[in-house]
Amino acid sequence: MKRRSLVGGIALAAAAPAALRAASGRRIGMSDIDRLYKRFAEIIARDHQHGGQLVVEQQAAALADAALNLQNAGGATQRVRSGLYAAAAAFRSSAMWAAIDGRRYDDAKLHMREAQSLAELSGDQAIKFRIWSHAGTMYRHVGRAVDALAANDVACNLHITRRDPLFACLGHARQAASLGLARDTAGVQRALGRAQDAWERADRSLVRPVWMTAVLDGAELETLAVAAHLRLGNFEKAEMHAHRSLALLHPRMRRDRALNTVRLAAAQLGQGDIEPAVATAMKVPSDIAGRHARVAPMLQGFGTALRATAADSSGARDWAEHTATWSIAV
Structure with a gap:
């Protein structure tokens, strides 16, 4: 440490x-x-x-x-x-x-x-699930798809996923994001289908850990679907799920809202919608955009893709002016 x-x-x-x-x-x-x-x-x-x-x-x-x-x-x-x-x-x-x-x-x-x-x-199954599921996310973030899938498999095979479909939903959805990293289109569709089915079967009346709130309202499923489809280059589907996630996320979840706003902008840019993409990216609050360790690099990637796609556009110029005001340029 x-x-x-x-x-x-x-x-x-x-x-x-x-x-x-x-x-x-x-x-x-x-x-x-x-x-x-x-x-x-x-x-x-x-x-x-x-x-x-x-x-x-x-x-x-x-x-x-x-x-x-x-x-x-x-x-x-x-x-x-x-x-x-x-x-x-x-x-x-x-x-x-x-x-x-x-x-x-x-x-x-x-x-x-x-x-x-x-x-x-x-012996707590819920916390075991959280830890292994986070491990899968960690490996996905560093680009280790095989390890991410293995860690998610451990989470998905815990008994709690059979007792409570909501845990199964999260497990399958995070597996879908890792399969997106592995460029497994069929696997992504299969995992998202299982996640949706599990979410629909879940008993909403059960008391669950506080960290499961975004899973219960469907926001986390939509978020992970966005990540999976962006990895596959399915920009139209990614945009659809991004809009859904932003509609479902509670206002207090500022970090997740910022991440999904950048993902929405990336999906729009991937479809050639320059002006809407820039307008979307500009909605990310500057205090998060310039400082958060995950949001800032994602916006850097957006800016790079924007310049590669439409360097001479008014959107690119607007974006350059917008980011110049941030404490950490992106």
């Missing part, structure tokens, strides 16, 4: 609220776990707003340590101890995701290994 992450994590752990620390010898119960999951919901909310920030990664890692410290703070039933391991794994998986989203892949791998160990100790 980078020294700055370690130091930051230690500082955040030291500052962990008293509500998460138990006096020595006190009985630890489900109320302690409930308090941990309230903090976990806060981490998820910060990820939806900003994504990829080092401070989110550090805070999640510190809270994972706080959850583990409760194991030694007092007596507890086996159910409670398993719950503490699950909470620690959940926080560590969020640290992993923040590192992936910030393109800090070496740190993400370290968080992944710790999260996987904690998830095994907990």
